[in-house]
Amino acid sequence: MYWDKKFETMSLDEMQAFQLKQLRQTVAWVYEKVPFYKNKLDDLGINPKDIKELNDLGKLPFSIKNDLRDNYPFGLCAVPMQDVVRVHASSGTTGKPITGPYTADDLDQWSNCMARNLYAAGVRSNDILQNSYGIGLFTGGLGFLQGAEKIGATLIPTSSGQTERQILIMQDFGTTVLGCTPSYALTIAEKGQQMGINFKNLRLRVGVFGAEPWTVEMRKEIEERLDIKAHEAYGLTELMGPGVAFDCQAQDGFLHINEDHILAEIIDPVTGEVLPQGTKGELVFTAIQRRAMPMLRYRTRDITMLQRGKCECGRTLIKMEKVYGRSDDMLIIGGVNIFPSQIESLLLDQKGIEPQYVIIVRKKGYLDSLEVNVEAKAEIYQAGEGKIKEVEQRIETHMRGVIGIGIKIRLVSPGTITRSEGKAMRVIDERKM
Numbered sequence: 184m185y186w187d188k189k190f191e192t193m194s195l196d197e198m199q200a201f202q203l204k205q206l207r208q209t210v211a212w213v214y215e216k217v218p219f220y221k222n223k224l225d226d227l228g229i230n231p232k233d234i235k236e237l238n239d240l241g242k243l244p245f246s247i248k249n250d251l252r253d254n255y256p257f258g259l260c261a262v263p264m265q266d267v268v269r270v271h272a273s274s275g276t277t278g279k280p281i282t283g284p285y286t287a288d289d290l291d292q293w294s295n296c297m298a299r300n301l302y303a304a305g306v307r308s309n310d311i312l313q314n315s316y317g318i319g320l321f322t323g324g325l326g327f328l329q330g331a332e333k334i335g336a337t338l339i340p341t342s343s344g345q346t347e348r349q350i351l352i353m354q355d356f357g358t359t360v361l362g363c364t365p366s367y368a369l370t371i372a373e374k375g376q377q378m379g380i381n382f383k384n385l386r387l388r389v390g391v392f393g394a395e396p397w398t399v400e401m402r403k404e405i406e407e408r409l410d411i412k413a414h415e416a417y418g419l420t421e422l423m424g425p426g427v428a429f430d431c432q433a434q435d436g437f438l439h440i441n442e443d444h445i446l447a448e449i450i451d452p453v454t455g456e457v458l459p460q461g462t463k464g465e466l467v468f469t470a471i472q473r474r475a476m477p478m479l480r481y482r483t484r485d486i487t488m489l490q491r492g493k494c495e496c497g498r499t500l501i502k503m504e505k506v507y508g509r510s511d512d513m514l515i516i517g518g519v520n521i522f523p524s525q526i527e528s529l530l531l532d533q534k535g536i537e538p539q540y541v542i543i544v545r546k547k548g549y550l551d552s553l554e555v556n557v558e559a560k561a562e563i564y565q566a567g568e569g570k571i572k573e574v575e576q577r578i579e580t581h582m583r584g585v586i587g588i589g590i591k592i593r594l595v596s597p598g599t600i601t602r603s604e605g606k607a608m609r610v611i612d613e614r615k616m
């Protein structure tokens with residue numbers, strides 16, 4: 184049932200005592216080893232000894248992506264390079280990459296966190312896991328590899344791309360578990376259909392998807408198309424990679440956080456004030472076991488909320504709501520805040536279209552406007568202009584009713600939107616061009 188029963192089902196008192204001990208050690212560690220943190224703490228007049236209870240976490244300064252960029256590549260690394268056994272990196276959209284160095288022990292912890300994630304999704308030693316996350320600097324590929332190895336499952340490191348070959352391997356090797364981004368899972372499902380594959384006849388039964396926002400509607404779509412149960416992995420390069428949080432059999436839209444490794448807080452993204460459980464805000468993480476790069480109060484920009492309570496799976500690990508977007512992805516149209524994922528969930532409820540879409544943001548005079556290009560189902564497209572208009576208008580009315588603003592819907596011919604092999608590009612912001 185659990186990979187690491189002790190920590191996954193620990194009582195709150197025990198967990199908090201453990202967290203406090205780790206937090207105190209970590210603050211002392213970075214204070215001693217990383218000038219960046221020492222200067223920041225000194226400026227605030229905080230000494231590591233001032234961390235006496237978990238609530239003292241709030242006394243510590245935040246760190247942000249730019250701190251990593253300013254200290255590129257290894258300025259925040261707390262150990263000599265000789266003790267670093269691996270470095271991952273994420274490219275991000277602009278500027279220098281974010282680096283993630285690991286000691287041997289950091290890697291082992293990460294493998295365990297990933298094993299918890301995969302185990303909760305039902306992966307066992309007799310499974311064959313096809314790892315279609317990009318294997319390289321990206322943490323997805325090797326993170327999944329390590330977790331699968333811990334469990335003793337058979338790993339097939341296909342990495343992403345060459346979709347036809349992926350499907351042949353899936354068929355011939357008897358893959359039972361697929362790991363990739365949700366958008367790539369959709370690409371695989373579509374290609375398989377074109378190849379005449381009936382996924383019901385394959386051994387594939389579970390998917391573990393993540394690395395990008397995806398809605399519950401998208402999960403259902405993937406589950407149907409691939410005839411599997413779709414589970415989730417969440418994480419980020421700065422904290423370890425995938426394995427930070429994962430869903431369990433409850434599939435209630437929340438993910439358990441490996442809180443013996445990572446402390447989570449939710450803050451108001453504008454004021455920085457810590458918000459109570461159940462309130463949406465920006466997720467902030469502190470790594471309390473890592474030694475190469477333990478981030479203090481790292482602002483993820485991911486928007487979610489925390490919830491502690493009894494989970495039907497028996498895990499006591501705190502939960503965070505599934506992440507539907509980052510603060511940087513939020514669109515403000517006509518004074519209304521919208522995440523691309525809200526558009527996805529409304530679209531996927533609609534008939535006559537494929538789950539392939541792109542959102543285009545434009546400036547019209549002083550106002551921003553949104554257009555969504557979405558692929559029509561073949562039969563709709565072939566039925567001609569009248570039918571296409573009818574579907575477009577139906578979706579526009581539906582969107583206006585729910586979101587309250589006008590979004591232009593344009594049905595495009597099937598197969599014309601670029602398919603994802605990794606993280607999907609769902610938004611084209613013409614205002615930035």
Ligand code: DLL
Pocket residue numbers: 273316322323324392393394395396397415416417418419420421424425426483485505506507508509
């Ligand atoms: O995407 C790590 C990962 C690999 C997670 C494989 C899951 C599976 P980065 O490239 O550094 O790391 O991107 C991290 O991706 O801050 C979120 O905004 C987003 N993200 C990751 N997982 C999810 C998810 C990897 N399950 C950034 N749901 C994070 C929504 C996700 N967003």
